[in-house]
Amino acid sequence: MPTDWQASPHVPPLARRPVLIIAGAVALLLISISNRFGFSNDELYFLVAGRHLDWGYPDQPPLVPVLTHVMDVLFGGSLVALRTPPALMAAGSVVVAALTSRELGGRRGAQILTATTCALAPITLQSGHALITTPVDTFLAGVSCWLLVRWIRLRDDRLLLVLGAVVAIELQVKYLAVTFWGALFAAALVFGPRELLRRPKLWIGTLLVVAVTTPSLIWQAQHGWPQIAVSKAVADEVARAGQGGVHMLSTLFSCGGFLGLLLLPHGLVRLLGSSRLRTYRFLGWSFVIIVVVYAVTGGRGYYAGSYLMLPWAAAVVDLQDRPKFLKRRWWIVTPLLLLSLATIFVMLPVYPKSELANSPDKASMATVGWPEMADSVAEVYQAMPSADRGATVILTDRYEQAAALDRYGPSRGLPPVYSGHRSYWYFGRPADTSRHVIFVGADREYLDKFFGSVSKKGRVDNRLGVNNLNQGMPIWLCGDPKKPWSQLWPELYRQAVVIAPGKHP
Structure with missing residues (x-):
């Protein structure tokens, strides 16, 4: 031995x-x-x-x-x-x-x-x-x-x-x-x-x-x-x-x-x-x-x-x-x-996507709905006056949403996307000429701190009934930033999300 x-x-x-x-x-x-x-x-x-x-x-x-x-x-x-x-x-x-x-x-x-x-x-x-x-x-x-x-x-x-x-x-x-x-x-x-x-x-x-x-x-x-x-x-x-x-x-x-x-x-x-x-x-x-x-x-x-x-x-x-x-x-x-x-x-996703809503597979649930979220944002963007679109950017509550819109947004004609959530904050901020913001997630109380006007324009729907982190997220149209973006951006940096999945206003 x-x-x-x-x-x-x-x-x-x-x-x-x-x-x-x-x-x-x-x-x-x-x-x-x-x-x-x-x-x-x-x-x-x-x-x-x-x-x-x-x-x-x-x-x-x-x-x-x-x-x-x-x-x-x-x-x-x-x-x-x-x-x-x-x-x-x-x-x-x-x-x-x-x-x-x-x-x-x-x-x-x-x-x-x-x-x-x-x-x-x-x-x-x-x-x-x-x-x-x-x-x-x-x-x-x-x-x-x-x-x-x-x-x-x-x-x-x-x-x-x-x-x-x-x-x-x-x-x-x-x-x-x-x-x-x-x-x-x-x-x-x-x-x-x-x-x-x-x-x-x-x-x-x-x-x-x-x-x-x-x-x-x-x-x-x-x-x-x-x-x-x-x-x-x-x-x-x-x-x-x-x-x-x-x-x-x-x-x-x-x-x-x-x-x-x-x-x-x-x-x-x-x-x-x-x-x-x-x-x-x-x-x-x-x-x-x-x-x-x-x-x-x-x-x-x-x-x-x-x-x-x-x-x-x-x-x-x-x-x-x-x-x-x-x-x-x-x-x-x-x-x-x-x-x-x-x-x-x-x-593992060895079953049809149509069955995902009834599955306990949380990991696979997080892989659907990203293009549909981009579609929802594109509807809000296209409904804006054409004169305002050139001064519009997209912000998101979560870094994952920003990354998805970065991936699927360009093919839908969407403007640049940013987020103050965790690492995404380091990837850049909006230019000071940006006057309008389409914001995915968060709530009115949070957004009122940074913008003079806030109105809800829709919600994200993955069209599968899958209750993942994006389903039901509000989409806001914000305007009149209260400070220049160079001053506003440090205030938008945060580690936690504003609203958790399933608690959408």
């Missing part, structure tokens, strides 16, 4: 064919539905952010906006092309999960079960359906954990240099990775292996991480660290939704699906207490620490989901040597597998 510094130098053969088949099935499924139904809200935002390339953004580092922009330019707005990278990363996460299981001693069956758990997990399938930060972060976090587990077994310090490069890229996707690696360093110091912290190549890799991340940190410093304000706004949203504190655990559990729900607590207990996995105990404590940190600070439940493959792999490797489980494995795994397969039909 391995002790603290005696991890086995040998691992079982990789179950290459079944693992690749499972990963390929994930990629094929996600690519086959990638053109349904439309852009997600964050995809629309990243498309705009990619046209305002910078070293950083108020809410994140620059990698995903860059990737989105490249795919948009190369493939002309094709949803299939845009969503192919996240589909491939989801498939890659399946392979990495199996590799992690193998590194811990998982044989063929253990590798297949770990890969299957990852393949059917909502955090893999739902995030892999859209080019957003989560699939990229989940894949890179999985690779970094696999490299770390592999280093523990082999003590090959070249892996630490590769690890540094992967983490450097990961920090260009989300700053959240700092939380895990801070927790990991602390856990290694307390629980071992302290030898890891004395490896020169680890610190060389850390210097690489710092060097690559410095430009975005400089951007944050130059702009007053807006990421902090964004984090506070997210924490407020989580608290208002009743998903903070211990309640975030329900979201975390849901990220793993039925199989993941079974394996997570068992794997975490084994990582923390098994003598066989003693060398890897600090990884279990790292996971516990980040869950506690996110619960205390108001983080979203899925933030820790990128590291779920660690307890999954630990659980499966432990179960492979338990006779009682092996004897009953089909009775335990088969119902959970069938339930997991059934959930595909409610968490």
Whole structure:
């Protein structure tokens, strides 16, 4: 039995064919539905952010906006092309999960079960359906954990240099990775292996991480660290939704699906207490620490989901040597597998759009109604006197609405669109010659602060009866700005929306 510094130098053969088949099935499924139904809200935002390339953004580092922009330019707005990278990363996460299981001693069956758990997990399938930060972060976090587990077994310090490069890229996707690696360093110091912290190549890799991340940190410093304000706004949203504190655990559990729900607590207990996995105990404590940190600070439940493959792999490797489980494995795994397969039909858009209004698939609900919103705004704009249109701009309550109108507005002859919401505020303000505003969202009380005249002209209708964030949003025509836009624009900057979905005036 391995002790603290005696991890086995040998691992079982990789179950290459079944693992690749499972990963390929994930990629094929996600690519086959990638053109349904439309852009997600964050995809629309990243498309705009990619046209305002910078070293950083108020809410994140620059990698995903860059990737989105490249795919948009190369493939002309094709949803299939845009969503192919996240589909491939989801498939890659399946392979990495199996590799992690193998590194811990998982044989063929253990590798297949770990890969299957990852393949059917909502955090893999739902995030892999859209080019957003989560699939990229989940894949890179999985690779970094696999490299770390592999280093523990082999003590090959070249892996630490590769690890540094992967983490450097990961920090260009989300700053959240700092939380895990801070927790990991602390856990290694307390629980071992302290030898890891004395490896020169680890610190060389850390210097690489710092060097690559410095430009975005400089951007944050130059702009007053807006990421902090964004984090506070997210924490407020989580608290208002009743998903903070211990309640975030329900979201975390849901990220793993039925199989993941079974394996997570068992794997975490084994990582923390098994003598066989003693060398890897600090990884279990790292996971516990980040869950506690996110619960205390108001983080979203899925933030820790990128590291779920660690307890999954630990659980499966432990179960492979338990006779009682092996004897009953089909009775335990088969119902959970069938339930997991059934959930595909409610968490992915594999059904007709006409059924979306009756679906619990909130993620897909957020992908419809954008062109219809642009149509609603165009009706208001076309009804204006032609003499006023040249001095008209569009403002929105939410950044997603601005991004959608930026995408669909030009083909409808709409004027420039702006928003004071979060990162969109940084993309520019109306010219001082703008005298008329079509405002999507908000309420009269808010708009009266900034404009001399405010009148409601309509509401957004997605024509599907889908109760998403835009449905029923008011459309206002505002005039006579009370200050020049150069003075008004700082006052319009805000982190929270004026009115929440479902509470339209």
